[in-house]
Amino acid sequence: MKKIRTYNNIAAVGLAKFPTDRYLVDASSETPDALLLRSHKLHNEELPSSVLAIARAGAGVNNIPVSQYTPKGIVVFNTPGANANAVKELVLASLLLGSRGITDSMSYVASLADEKDAIELHKKVEAGKKKYGGSELTGKTLGVVGLGAIGAKIANLAIDLGMKVIGYDPALSVEAAWQLSSQVNRAENLNSLLARSDYVTLHVPAIKPTIGMMNEEAFSAAKDGMVLINLARGELVEEEAVINALDSGKLAAHLSDFPSEGLIAHGKSTLFPHLGASTVEAEENCAVMAAKQLIDFLDNGNIINSVNFPAVSMERTTGYRLTFANDNIPKVLGTVLNLLADLNINVLDMVNKSRDDIAYTIVDIEQEPTAALLEKLSSVEHVFHVRSV
Numbered sequence: 001m002k003k004i005r006t007y008n009n010i011a012a013v014g015l016a017k018f019p020t021d022r023y024l025v026d027a028s029s030e031t032p033d034a035l036l037l038r039s040h041k042l043h044n045e046e047l048p049s050s051v052l053a054i055a056r057a058g059a060g061v062n063n064i065p066v067s068q069y070t071p072k073g074i075v076v077f078n079t080p081g082a083n084a085n086a087v088k089e090l091v092l093a094s095l096l097l098g099s100r101g102i103t104d105s106m107s108y109v110a111s112l113a114d115e116k117d118a119i120e121l122h123k124k125v126e127a128g129k130k131k132y133g134g135s136e137l138t139g140k141t142l143g144v145v146g147l148g149a150i151g152a153k154i155a156n157l158a159i160d161l162g163m164k165v166i167g168y169d170p171a172l173s174v175e176a177a178w179q180l181s182s183q184v185n186r187a188e189n190l191n192s193l194l195a196r197s198d199y200v201t202l203h204v205p206a207i208k209p210t211i212g213m214m215n216e217e218a219f220s221a222a223k224d225g226m227v228l229i230n231l232a233r234g235e236l237v238e239e240e241a242v243i244n245a246l247d248s249g250k251l252a253a254h255l256s257d258f259p260s261e262g263l264i265a266h267g268k269s270t271l272f273p274h275l276g277a278s279t280v281e282a283e284e285n286c287a288v289m290a291a292k293q294l295i296d297f298l299d300n301g302n303i304i305n306s307v308n309f310p311a312v313s314m315e316r317t318t319g320y321r322l323t324f325a326n327d328n329i330p331k332v333l334g335t336v337l338n339l340l341a342d343l344n345i346n347v348l349d350m351v352n353k354s355r356d357d358i359a360y361t362i363v364d365i366e367q368e369p370t371a372a373l374l375e376k377l378s379s380v381e382h383v384f385h386v387r388s389v
């Protein structure tokens with residue numbers, strides 16, 4: 001039986017993908033083959049040595065110390081794009097919340113609960129609306145920082161709303177570029193986008209170059225009265241800088257999925273409890289995709305949508321399957337193949353791919369690998385993980 005340890009609320013339809021005759025899915029498994037989680041933080045947590053893979057049902061992997069796991073051969077997966085539509089729709093809501101006095105006007109109406117006279121109530125309603133007027137999105141400029149799965153959807157939606165759109169993404173993939181409307185203008189750098197945007201929405205991962213990207217310097221480059229939407233990660237925005245920008249009027253509004261003590265106490269941001277991906281559809285998409293990827297890896301050694309290993313897949317042949325991970329340097333693959341040849345083990349099929357400093361190989365061989373063979377392969381210099389699948 002293979003064991004999957006789950007964390008967080010994983011959609012049942014995803015968990016049901018694990019065949020019950022071969023998989024035990026359990027939140028408290030002590031020797032799991034894999035972990036399946038959403039935002040649960042793995043930093044500072046001891047990982048059982050049995051773990052071969054981790055699937056993040058979602059996009060961001062900053063809750064997982066990926067670089068610590070790679071040398072142990074632990075493959076980390078995410079589910080690119082599976083919750084992008086859910087986030088896009090909450091950005092749309094945020095654009096509207098940031099442009100009209102919707103929440104304040106609702107509070108105003110709620111404050112009229114004691115007014116029992118219909119004529120007086122009507123007067124107060126009509127008097128109140130002066131205070132909560134807004135402006136329209138059409139014709140305004142939206143700056144989209146990060147044009148991946150989510151950013152591209154938002155950029156295209158904003159074009160459909162009649163907005164002008166500027167995008168900034170120095171690492172834009174060809175695949176993401178194909179998704180993007182040709183009407184999206186490219187900014188050379190973040191400050192140039194900020195200087196021209198009435199609304200700015202962040203859709204980048206929390207990584208070294210992006211952490212704290214919205215700081216005092218960025219706000220001073222920004223257009224006065226800008227609306228900032230951050231449904232990506234709290235770490236992208238420096239709390240003190242955003243509070244100063246709200247107080248000075250540099251920011252007309254700040255909407256964020258990442259409440260912090262300081263922002264809540266300050267009271268001027270519109271804060272959601274990390275709701276971006278919390279739709280039935282997104283939760284199901286992510287859970288199904290994560291489960292399928294784990295099953296294919298645990299059953300066949302195939303790797304799809306990993307954030308630390310190359311994409312490697314091979315149809316099963318009639319033989320037995322070995323997989324190994326190694327440092328991406330010359331001669332390791334040759335040494336392993338020579339070792340198999342010396343033992344008269346015939347290779348039926350093979351695929352080898354590399355990514356940055358590591359390589360991963362799937363080899364189908366004619367005879368069942370013995371424990372001694374696995375041991376020999378593991379002892380090849382620069383091979384750091386071997387598995388019979």
Ligand SMILES: NC(=O)C1=CN([C@@H]2O[C@H](COP(=O)(O)OP(=O)(O)OC[C@H]3O[C@@H](n4cnc5c(N)ncnc54)[C@H](O)[C@@H]3O)[C@@H](O)[C@H]2O)C=CC1
Nearest residue numbers: 059060146147148149150169171172204205231232276277
């Ligand atoms: N609030 C929520 O519930 C959710 C939040 N997220 C957050 O949104 C982030 C983006 O998600 P996806 O669009 O699905 O990821 P993605 O990987 O498809 O797109 C990220 C984009 O950011 C770009 N990028 C990287 N560094 C950059 C930089 N310094 N400046 C500008 N662009 C940069 C990349 O080139 C890529 O195109 C996730 O990493 C996660 O942190 C994602 C899903 C749900």
Ligand SMILES: O=C(O)C(=O)COP(=O)(O)O
Nearest residue numbers: 038039058059060277278
């Ligand atoms: O996919 C992401 O990056 C998210 O932030 C969604 O997080 P969640 O799955 O709702 O805990």
